[in-house]
Amino acid sequence: MNRYNKILAISFVLLIILSVISLSLGVKSLTLETVFNTVINGGDEDFIINQYRLPRIIISILVGIGLAVSGVLTQGIIRNPLASPDLMGISGGAGLFACSSLLIWPEVHSALLPLIAILGGFSAAFLIWLLNHFNHPSPARLALVGIAVSAFLTSCINFILVLHPVEMNSAMIWLTGSLWGRNWDYIWPLLPWLIILVPFSFYLAWSLDLSALGEETATSLGVNTERLQVLALSSAVALASVSVAVCGTIGFVGLLAPHLARLLVGPRHKLILPIAALTGALLVLSADTLSRNLAPPLEMPAGVLTAVLGAPYFIFLLYRYKGW
Amino acid sequence: MTLSFLFPPKKLMSVFILITVLLMGFVCSLYGQSEFSLRVNDVWNLFVSYDKSNINQQIILSLRLPRSLTAAVIGFNLGIAGLLMQGLTRNPLASPTLFAISSGAACLTALNSLTVASIGGLSNEAVAFVGALTGGGLVFLLGGGLSSNQNALRLILAGIAINGLLTSLTRAVLIIADDMAYSLLHWLSGSLSGIDWSSWSQLWPLSLLGLFIATSTCRGLNLNALGEQTAASLGVNVTWLRIRICLAVLILTSISVTVAGPIAFVGLIAPHLARSWCGSNHFMLLPAAGLSGAALVCWADLVSRNIIPPAETPVGIITALIGTPFFIYLILKGKR
Numbered sequence A: 001m002n003r004y005n006k007i008l009a010i011s012f013v014l015l016i017i018l019s020v021i022s023l024s025l026g027v028k029s030l031t032l033e034t035v036f037n038t039v040i041n042g043g044d045e046d047f048i049i050n051q052y053r054l055p056r057i058i059i060s061i062l063v064g065i066g067l068a069v070s071g072v073l074t075q076g077i078i079r080n081p082l083a084s085p086d087l088m089g090i091s092g093g094a095g096l097f098a099c100s101s102l103l104i105w106p107e108v109h110s111a112l113l114p115l116i117a118i119l120g121g122f123s124a125a126f127l128i129w130l131l132n133h134f135n136h137p138s139p140a141r142l143a144l145v146g147i148a149v150s151a152f153l154t155s156c157i158n159f160i161l162v163l164h165p166v167e168m169n170s171a172m173i174w175l176t177g178s179l180w181g182r183n184w185d186y187i188w189p190l191l192p193w194l195i196i197l198v199p200f201s202f203y204l205a206w207s208l209d210l211s212a213l214g215e216e217t218a219t220s221l222g223v224n225t226e227r228l229q230v231l232a233l234s235s236a237v238a239l240a241s242v243s244v245a246v247c248g249t250i251g252f253v254g255l256l257a258p259h260l261a262r263l264l265v266g267p268r269h270k271l272i273l274p275i276a277a278l279t280g281a282l283l284v285l286s287a288d289t290l291s292r293n294l295a296p297p298l299e300m301p302a303g304v305l306t307a308v309l310g311a312p313y314f315i316f317l318l319y320r321y322k323g324w
Numbered sequence B: 001m002t003l004s005f006l007f008p009p010k011k012l013m014s015v016f017i018l019i020t021v022l023l024m025g026f027v028c029s030l031y032g033q034s035e036f037s038l039r040v041n042d043v044w045n046l047f048v049s050y051d052k053s054n055i056n057q058q059i060i061l062s063l064r065l066p067r068s069l070t071a072a073v074i075g076f077n078l079g080i081a082g083l084l085m086q087g088l089t090r091n092p093l094a095s096p097t098l099f100a101i102s103s104g105a106a107c108l109t110a111l112n113s114l115t116v117a118s119i120g121g122l123s124n125e126a127v128a129f130v131g132a133l134t135g136g137g138l139v140f141l142l143g144g145g146l147s148s149n150q151n152a153l154r155l156i157l158a159g160i161a162i163n164g165l166l167t168s169l170t171r172a173v174l175i176i177a178d179d180m181a182y183s184l185l186h187w188l189s190g191s192l193s194g195i196d197w198s199s200w201s202q203l204w205p206l207s208l209l210g211l212f213i214a215t216s217t218c219r220g221l222n223l224n225a226l227g228e229q230t231a232a233s234l235g236v237n238v239t240w241l242r243i244r245i246c247l248a249v250l251i252l253t254s255i256s257v258t259v260a261g262p263i264a265f266v267g268l269i270a271p272h273l274a275r276s277w278c279g280s281n282h283f284m285l286l287p288a289a290g291l292s293g294a295a296l297v298c299w300a301d302l303v304s305r306n307i308i309p310p311a312e313t314p315v316g317i318i319t320a321l322i323g324t325p326f327f328i329y330l331i332l333k334g335k336r
Helices: A003-024 A032-041 A047-076 A090-104 A113-137 A139-163 A168-176 A184-211 A215-220 A225-247 A253-265 A269-293 A302-320 B002-006 B009-031 B040-048 B053-087 B101-114 B124-142 B152-176 B180-188 B197-216 B218-224 B227-231 B240-262 B267-277 B283-305 B315-334
Strands: none
Touching: A003 A032, A003 A047, A003 A139, A003 A253, A003 A269, A003 B002, A032 A047, A047 A184, A047 A225, A047 A253, A047 A269, A047 B197, A047 B218, A090 A113, A090 A139, A090 A168, A090 A225, A090 B218, A113 A139, A113 A225, A113 B315, A139 A168, A139 B152, A139 B315, A168 A302, A168 B152, A184 A215, A184 A269, A215 A225, A253 A269, A253 A302, A269 A302, A302 B009, B009 B040, B009 B053, B009 B267, B009 B283, B040 B053, B053 B197, B053 B218, B053 B240, B053 B267, B101 B124, B101 B152, B101 B240, B124 B152, B124 B240, B152 B180, B180 B283, B197 B240, B197 B283, B218 B240, B218 B283, B227 B240, B267 B283, B267 B315
C-alpha cells in the first residue's frame, strides 16, 4: 500500500468515524449502539437520527465535496493560490440569487433553486471576468477584486434580508452559511449535479496537469486550453453554486481543501481531487458537528467555524505568497 | 498672506460646496421621511421661534436633531480616521473598515455588552478602544506592516481576512447570547436607529479629543507624504507622529463604533473625495475629509430611512453598497 492510498484510506476512515460521532452527538446524545440500531432498523430515535442528523451529515459531506472540487478547478485554471470560489465572489453571487429568489418567491420549486444559484454564480464570474479582461490586474490584485465583489454581494444579501426580515437562523444561512434545518428534501436537488460534475472534473484532471506547465506547452501537448478553461471554470462555478443553494456561503472550504490536498499528495490533479473532496467533506462535517454541539440547543452557523479556521490560514498563505 | 496660501479660491469653493451639501443632507434628514408630516418650516421654527407645545418641533428636537448630529459627527470622525491612516501608510486603500479596526472594536463591544466575557468592568468606550487596538494591531503584525519591505496589497488582504474573522466571531457571540441578538445584528452592520441625546453626549467629548490630536498631526503628515526619511530629515519625529496618528485613529473609530456600530467604507471614500477636491495639503484635507464623511453619512442615513418607511435599514448597509464598488474602482485604478 503506497503513501497515497494510505492517505486516502485514512481520510475516508476519518470521515466515517466523524459521521458516526456526529450522528450520536447533539442536544440529545445517544450511544453508538442506539445509533447503529436506529440507522438500520428505525425505532424510537428514528426522527432524530434518520430524519434530522443523517440528512444533515450527508448534505455537509456533499457540500464539502462540491466546494472542494470547485476550489481545485479554480486554482488549477487561475493558478493563483489565493483563488477560490468564495473569495472570487462566485459563492456570493449564487447566494444572492438563491436568497433573493427564496425571499421574493417563497414557493420556488426546490429543483429550480440550484439553477437560479448557478445563474447567480455565472453572473458574478462574468463580472470578475469583465474586470479582469479590461484591466488585467496582477494575481494578488485580482484576489482583492474578487474579495471586494463578494463583499458587495454580501452587503446586497444583507440589504435584502433587511427588506424581508426572516428568522435569525435562516438569515444566518445566507450571511455566513449554515446547515440549519436542512433535511432530505435538500439532498435530491443537489445530488444529480454532483454525480455529473465530480466525475467530469476527474476527466479534466489530466489536462489541468498539463496546463500547469504553461499555456504554450499545454497547447503543444494537445490540450485545447481555451476549451479547458471554459469547461473547468464552468464546472467550478456550477459546483460552488449548487452547494451554496443548499446551505449558503460556507467560506474558506474551497480555499483550504485544495491547499491541504496539495500539501499531502503533491501537484497532480488526479491525486489531488479525491483527497481535496474528502478534506472538504471533513471540514464542513466537523464544522457542522461543532456548530450543533458548542452551545446546544443553540446553533452556530457552520460558516462561522470555517471562517475561524480559514482566515488564519489565508493570512499564512499571504506570508508565503511571493508573486506580489 | 498665510491665509491666502491656505485657502486658494478654488479650494475655498470646494469647501463651500461641501459644506452646502452637508447642510442640505443635515436639514433634509431633520425633517425627511417621518410618520408625522414634518416640514422644513418646522426645522426653521425650531431654531427661530421655539415653541414647546408644538409636537413637530419636539420630535425634531428630541429624535431627529441628536440623530442627525450624531450621523454628521460619526461621518466626520470616520473620514478623518481614514485620511490619517491613508496618510500614515501611504496606502490609498487604508481605512478603519479594511484594517479591521472597526470590526475589532465591534467584536469586543459585543462580547462586553453580552457579558460573555466581561472585561474588567471597563466602560464601553474603553472596551471599544482596546478592541480597535487589537484589530488594527493584528493586521499590522500579520500583514507585515512592520517589516521594511511592506506590501500594500498584503496589508489589505490580511486586513480583510482578520475583518472576516472578527465579524464571524462577533456573529458567533451574538448567536450564543440569543435573546439580544436581533438588535445587535442591526447594530453590527452600523445603525443609527437608537440614537438620542445621551449617545450624543457620549460621542462629542472623545470626538473632540480625537479631532484635536488629528489636527496636531497635519504638518507631520504633509512632510510624511514626501517619504519617511525626508520627513525625519526635515525635523519630524516620525515615531511620535505615528503614535499620535494611531491614537487619533483609534479614538475616533472606537467612539464611532461604540455609538453606531461599524459603518463601513466611509473612512475609505471620504478621504478620496476630499483629495479630488482639495489637493494634498493635509491642513485642507482634514476638514474636507471630515465634511465629506459627514455629508456621506447624513445622506446615507436619509436614504436608509426612506427605503422601507416605517422600518429602518441599517445605515452601514447603504454605505457598504456605495463603498464596495468604489473600493473595486480603487483597486483597479491603483495598478498604474
